[in-house]
Amino acid sequence: MKVLITGGAGFIGSTVASACMDAGIIPVILDDLSTGREAFTRGRLFYRGDIADASLLDQIAADHPDLSFAIHCAAKVVVPDSVIDPLGYYDTNVAKTIELLRGLQRNGIGKVIFSSSASVYDAEDGGAVTEEGPIQPASPYARTKAMVEQILADSAGAGDLRAIALRYFNPIGADPQSRSGLPQRDPSHVLGLLISAHRHGGTFTITGTDWPTRDGSGLRDFIHVWDLARAHVQAVRRFDLVTEKAAFRAVNVGGGTGTTIRELVAAFERVTGASVDVRIGPRRAGDVAGAYADVQRAADLLGWRAELTIDEGIRDSLAWAESFDSASGH
The missing domain is CATH 3.90.25.10 (UDP-galactose 4-epimerase, domain 1)
Structure with missing residues (x-):
């Protein structure tokens, strides 16, 4: 089995790629290396370019006709930067995702796992949140994640695709085998x-x-990035089960x-x-x-808990x- 991983040279995407490889799933990485590291792609199928590049997406699909999944990790992710540059964030995270989804649909890749964020929630009281909790993103970055979730839900409702949105909480750590980690020397988290x-x-x-x-x-809610990567593997393995009754499902992935x-x-x-x-x-x-x-849905649907x-x-x-x-x- 092969999966396309956008942003697969970044912190989370590269760790997800490693977890996929360990599970016998072949990752095909698409990354423009604006923040990712080419070193994280060594020994892996890698295409350097933009997720909105239609011809590149067509080329990847032609090279790998057995691709059926896309794990979409590519995004701008720094909350303060999104406040300063909202248009840049909406362009990269929303507009380019629409072009990516068009390319996937055009090439018959109809299973999408989206890297969403717990920042979509109303998080004013420091309490637990379930997937049914109020959606009230407090920054342009968080709003881009909520918007893409809505786009996926609407597209799923139209029969264009099926999707799982994994709502990440706060990833820390690195690949325990030191294959990858944060690509910046002095990260801002x-x-x-x-x-x-x-x-x-x-x-x-x-x-x-x-x-x-x-x-x-x-x-x-701090979660080890390796636990987060394992959740993606489970989402691939159980995708049909998770989307059997609803073509779009959101799942919390936290500690x-x-x-x-x-x-x-x-x-x-x-x-x-x-x-x-x-x-x-x-x-x-x-x-x-x-x-x-609240991670009960992840336990029930994915058979996953943080370890x-x-x-x-x-x-x-x-x-x-x-x-x-x-x-x-x-």
């Missing part, structure tokens, strides 16, 4: 900022301490527990044995209190950061 502060002797800023959570800091930013700092200090210089800052534009996943701990995610993130610098000669 919360654990990346913690690692940068730890390694470079800087400070870590908690953005807001007046959120409605147990300690006032934002709450996140199922909430961790506040203060608690993440404590876990980081526990893993590293070193203290972090923590400062308190204001809320960022587009931020919310956060939420954690790796937050401490393991921190350790694998640190190991990847060290190997990244070694490979880069720093």
Whole structure:
């Protein structure tokens, strides 16, 4: 079996590709390398280009007539950047996805697994959310994910395709075999900022301490990226079962527990044995209190639950950061 993975040279897409390979599924990677790393595609079927390039999509389909699935991971993903550049985010994440879906439909690839986000939810109270929870995205990035979900739902209703939207919570860690990880040396997500502060002797800023959570800091559901990748494999394996009664289904993919930013700092200090210089800052534009996943649907439909701990995610993130610098000669 072959699957097309858009964004397959990025953090999540490359890990999904590794999990597919380990499960006997052959990934075909499409990535423009705007943020991904070509090194993550070595030994894999790889096409460099844009997901909206109709001729390239036709070429991939012609080269691989046995393609039946697309796992769509390609997107811009930085919330503050989406506030600054909303048009860029709507263009990349929504308009180009429409062109991708047209290309898939034209070539008879009718099974889509979409990398969505828990940011689509109303996450004002730091509580658990189910897939039926209110959809209230708080940033342009989150709105792009909600829009694509709606496009998939409408297309599924028209009989154009079947789709599963995996609503990611907060991926951390790296491939446990160190085949890939975050492609940026200093990533902007919360654990990346913690690692940068730890390694470079800087400070870590908690953005807001007046959120409605147990300690006032934002709450996140951190999930190891390898657990997330395994969920994609299960979505491929059980696709027909999941979409049997509804041609579009959304499924939460998270750890199922909430961790506040203060608690993440404590876990980081526990893993590293070193203290972090923590400062308190204001809320960022587009931020919310956060939420954690109710993962019962993933257990029921995908036969999946997260298995790796937050401490393991921190350790694998640190190991990847060290190997990244070694490979880069720093």
